[in-house]
Amino acid sequence: MPLESWIGQAFAPAAASIGTGNIPGAVLGLVTADGKRAVHWSGAAQIQPEHAPISRETWFDLASLTKVIFTTTRILHLVEEGKIALDDPLATVIPDLRQYDMNAAERRLTFRQCLAHQTHLPAVEPLYTYGQDPNTLRAFILQRVWQPGPPVYSDINFMLLGIAIERLTGQALIDQPLPPRFSFRPDPALCAATERCTWRGRVIRGEVHDENAFALGGASGHAGLFGTIDGVLDFAQSVLDGSALSPDSVKAIRTRESDKRTVGWEGFHPGWHGGDSCSAGTIGHTGFTGTGLWIDFERGLAWSLLTNRVHPSRHKDSGILALRRATGEQTVALFNRHARP
Template sequence: MAPSALIEQAFAPAAASIRDGNIPAAVLGIVTADGERAVRWAGHAQIEPEREIVSRETWFDLASLTKVIFTTTRILDLVEAGRIALDDPLVRVIPDLRQYDMNAAERRLTFRQCLAHQTHLPGVEPLYTYGQDPNTLRAFILQRVWQAGPPVYSDINFMLLGIAIERITGQALIDQPLPEKFSFRPDPNLCAATEKDTWRGRVIRGEVHDENAYALGGASGHAGLFGTIDGVLDFAHSPFDGSALSSDSIKAIRTRESDKRTVGWEGFYPGWHGGDSCSPDTIGHTGFTGTSLWLDFERGLAWSLLTNRVHPSRHKDSGILALRRATGEQVIALFDRR
């Protein structure tokens, strides 16, 4: 059964969520290893201050999908090019990291550890509350004496990786080349709105929702990327045909670095957002704004659900975990019945 025959039923949980007022809009895309794809969408790209209908061409703030689509991929490209190795310490390219303490733990962090979230760094820090000068904030990230703790999913890991990419390439993240249908500077009129932000005093549309990424200049290693569903599906298909990554890089994103993490990605575990029917050889990632992407290598199947669940406010129960899981279960059940 082709994805086009699956998409209507697979979209049913999202359609119900829109109907119940839990999320404004959703776009679901499915692509198989042989390149067949289907897309279904419904709802509103914006409901405040004016209503606008979502479409297949709507650009979404991908939030932490930036970590896998851009940052992880770019780091692996640099590894393939011989510019760095995964087990190199960050100080190879950021020699000023914790430069006032040569014995600081941060100076021993490697690219692999940051990609797999196997560091002592905290999950998040409200950096934007310290100011909005991007260069000063980057210096703060590099010189901060971070409180040590057990490994957690950490935005700070990917902020450091973003700084590393800038140092290696000599180019700001916001100016980095991107595939078609991705951008750090999208046309706001083409974008789904996110939050009515009390800090910025407006509905956010076409600028990154994440406050830290905004304060860092609009793009960071952890957030800032925008894209359309077809851009995400193009990316999702690339590991199946080897068009974007080498076999070594594909192996890296599929190989566990911990119970739940691979290089850059989350690996399948019971109870995760992708649904329990995923094969053990499935990787995925989510974004705070309501985005998600899943690649099941055993089935040769990938799907992405893009929503603007934080519009007009994050401070509500959108039911996004249940929606993602229900969507994954539907996609897989229908695919397996072919």
């Protein structure tokens, strides 16, 4: 049975969430390794200050999906090109990293450690409160004495990786080439709105929601990428069919560097955001704005749920974890029943 015939059932948890007002709108997309695809959507791209309907062509602020779709993939391509190795220290590319202390712990951090969130760096820091000059903020990130702590999921890791990409390519992140249906500079009229930002004093639409990425110029290694559901599915299919990355790179994103983390991605574990019915080798990632992508290699299936759950405010319980888990459970169950060979 084709995906189109049952994707509406897989969308049922999102439809219920829209109906109760937990989220304004959502788009669900499914794709298989051989290119079969289905998309279903409902709800609003914006409800304040005016209403705009959601569609298949709506662009979403992908938030931390930037980490896997752009940053991880770009770093792995640079490895494939022989420009760096995963176990090289970042300081080989960013020699001015903590340049006033040659023994600083940050100078020993490797690309692999940052990609897998196995560093001492904190989860997040309100860098935007220190100013909005991108070059000064980049210098601050490089020279700050980061307090030691246990490994955590860290935006700072990916800010450093973004700076490394800029150094290696000689091009600002916001100017980096991107596949079709992705952009760091989308048309606001085509975008789903995110938050009514108290700092910027307006509803955010078509500019990055993440304050640090905004202050860094609109694009960073941890956030800033926008895309449509078909752009995300194009990427997912290219990972499934092996065209996006070399075999060694695919092995890297599938191999655990810790209990939960691979290079760039999160691996399946009980209670995770992708639901418990995924194959053990499934990888996934989420974004704060309400986005998510999961790739089940054993089934040859990927699904992405894109929502604008922070619109008009992040300060409410949108139930996004339960929604993501229910969507994953429903998708895998229906795939097993109707589509799996």
